[in-house]
Amino acid sequence: MSRPPLSENQLKVYNFLVKSLEGGVPPSVREICQNTGLKSTSSVHAILNTLEENGYIERDPRYSRSIRIAGASATAQVPLIGRVTAGQPILAVHEIVDYIPYAAGSAEGLFALRVVGYSMRDVGIMDGDIVIADKDCVAHSGDIIIGMDGDEATVKRLIIKNGQVIFMPENPDFDPIYPENPAVLGKVVGCYRRY
Amino acid sequence: MSRPPLSENQLKVYNFLVKSLEGGVPPSVREICQNTGLKSTSSVHAILNTLEENGYIERDPRYSRSIRIAGASATAQVPLIGRVTAGQPILAVHEIVDYIPYAAGSAEGLFALRVVGYSMRDVGIMDGDIVIADKDCVAHSGDIIIGMDGDEATVKRLIIKNGQVIFMPENPDFDPIYPENPAVLGKVVGCYRRY
């Protein structure tokens, strides 16, 4: 993406937009005026047009305050589930510990779990990581999934071989699991770690 | 957090708000009308007041469209830098390729880079992962950092031993780097992966 560089005032406006949108509410033209030192709404208006033409922002002329940073992906808040109870629906509201931001159009069907242990070390899923999974996504052999092993949720690679379901770890120190009643809670679509 | 349950229309409005805010722009009262079947702006207005009193949403009376979902963690949009040029400031706007959602109050000083190669495999940072770094954070020996090796940005563990700076990989297949002019762009604070 090669976009023309920004002038001083264009950059001021752009930076204020980024800061404002973090708060959740896009600013109005006059708020931009106050926060950038520009004294005329038409100045801001001209700058916004330039920013839009050059692909820095996106607007919807039908609505007011409808400014978005171009390329900024829509962010869904994915619920982090504290404890997975066998037999209970995953997305029980009272088990939601926190929300994890995730770049997706909608959080529908998505949930997050904290990983315990190093059984998936070799694909870069470490102890303490948070995995994001889609419960509505059909899992195929080879996908990384969240499965139920007894009454414990576990992250493994799903292998289906001759009709036999295997939860395969990605770490030679761990043994494959041959679940008796295999249940797949969701397909892992993302992994998230904080230092 | 024990909040009173929602009536049918209150839930309709709340669900539409959640859906709208994922798109980035809070809706106006009249947009809520159209999408919930409510026929009067004052009906919506009353429902919004109730939702706010009961702690479901937050509003700023000074601005229009300033509705936010209460409790949704503040999400910063961290710029993903396409190419790091030696000597240039990191956060040059025209090098921003994308934005990564990250749970933080502000994206100030934060930037994201795509990882190339497996030199940090053993700490779970894989090829294609996106690391999030803080350029204003003071890095100590032992931290994972983004350093400049010649004119290439690289993710490594920072080791300072007897005054000698070492960029240490976390993979026995790679050799430590002893940079001549060590430069640390930022301390890695997060890692993000999509499948």
Place this chain on the structure above:
DNA sequence: TAAAGTATAGCACAAATGTTCGATAAAGGC
């Protein structure tokens, strides 16, 4: 220096938006 182009300011206006007021309908208690 003069001309041309660009950025900004100042103002005006129509549309969008939040809010208020009174009227009507529905629900519940006596």
Place this chain on the structure above:
DNA sequence: GCCTTTATCGAACATTTGTGCTATACTTTA
């Protein structure tokens, strides 16, 4: 039944907001 409470509607109003117009200051070019 009647009264009270609540929810919704319809319309009106003041403010906010986006946009267009012209004028002025500044920069660039010849």
